[in-house]
Amino acid sequence: MFAVFRRELKAYFISPIGFTFVGFFILITGVFFALSNLLSGSPAYTGMLSSLTFIFLFLVPILTMRLLSDEMRQKTDQLLITSPLSITGIVLGKYLAAVAVFLITLLITALYPVLLSFFAIGGIAAWEILGGYIGFFLLGSSFIAVGLFFSSLTDNQLVAAMITFAALLLIWILDIIAQNIPTDPGMGLAFMAVIAAGLVLLVFFSTRSTLATVVTIVIMAAALVLLFILSRSFYEGIAAKILTWFSLLKRYNDFSMGILSLSPIVYYISFSGAFVFLTIRMIERRRWV
């Protein structure tokens, strides 16, 4: 794992990708810092950080697009997979390398609050800023895990970058959808039906058996309808509830207010873990097809 990690980290700074990421990140954060803190004379640093989260949408795909897709294109995955390394080790090494590049960049931006502390009357809220940074780091790491996963799906970097961007955008607007989705039971039923249809497709594509698919359809439909008849309240607002499970940004609000609580930390770590795990499964699966 450490061998892969070291090589990957080096590779970031042999190719222009690492520098592009670091450069753009610092440029954009610098502009925001200058405008919202320096020029307006405001010491509210965490507010600035949270208005910056949108840059993940554009920069994470750059950071993650070639992680696994390039290995497949150059066939170097044959070297890694036929070596004594485990697939978990390979994927983790790559994920941690991308996270390390992100962390290095964040450490550079730590100069801003230091700079701020010279000018802010009454000092800066150091702990609050640290909390904000932890949240920012965890949020970014979760997005990187998503990018890692999509990079394992195709051997084309550009395609990987575009799907990652689309997926991150979807996560981004999840909150808006969740707030505006109707809460009546009918809508809830329709939403659950869509999820059930997704599950049916999953069963079909993983088993390719008509029987299993039909059985799943029948069970799903029966469960949905029964629930609708027996307990209508179950469906009330369920769409919004489920959507917010996947809302990464909502968990970030605590951090930006300077609250460091355990549950969003655990949430981000498990979210990243889930996508790293999916990536490992994806690569293992490829050997069988």
Add this chain to the structure above:
Amino acid sequence: MIQVENVIKKYGQRVAVDRLNFTVNRGEILGFLGPNGAGKSTTMNIITGYLSATEGSVKLDGHDILEEPQAVKRQIGYMPELPPLYVDMTVGDYLSFVCDIKGVAKSRRKPNMDRSMELLKITDVRGRLIKNLSKGYKQRVGIAQALIGTPPVLILDEPTIGLDPQQIIETRNLIRELGKEHTIILSSHILPEVQAVCSRILIINRGKIVASDTPENLSRGLSQDNRLSLRVAGPEKEVLVVARGVPHVVKAESVGSREPGTVEIVVEARRDQDVRREVFSAFARANLPILLMKSMDLTLEEIFLNLITTEEREVS
């Protein structure tokens, strides 16, 4: 040492490898021979654990590749069809990375890398970026990579592809040399290559083994008769009369003339008879000088084509 049992690999509905069964003994150099798309690379990818077989098992010294992947992969050095090179690294950095992932101990690292680079004659390019190397050098770095960690088994997929004739000869000699310490499986669609280095040949077509033997046996077993090709100075009719008069000769016929005043004939004898001496004396007595005489053993090329075309005829 390596047992491949009933291995089947399907890509969707297409069967790439169809019930392969063979064993490779320690110290053997086994050659996979077959046209492009016959399933050679797929088989190698299964043995090395890059792909998983749809059915069947691969065992190395009794250890299953799927059950104990780490232990088995440590024993194998693999050079795939396309050398798996990180083109942005230098040769030295790359090989040192390979040492890392193969878990070569720190103290064994330098001798290991030096030996690989020396054997492949790439020591002088160790500081260059792989992307700037020629195809032949890249190929050699690919083989050097497989040698790292001195694994007992080497699997080389088309090791001489992209090399110039001089390098091909060097690589063949190298493989023969390595064969003294390693068990080797190599693949090729070029016959003289396997004929030159392998102690046993598996001919694969459409995912099945069509023949398995030493190069000599394959050659002997499949040549159906004992034929001689002759060039004799003299009139055609007279030459044929003399040839047909030799004991044990079943058939003699003219195949035209290539040199003025001579005739080319093919003489077929009973299979267990060597008639070269009798043919010589007969023509000498008739005062017809033989300018050229050679036996027409089937070349591996012909055997190969024979096997593959008969199989295709059976299929259709």
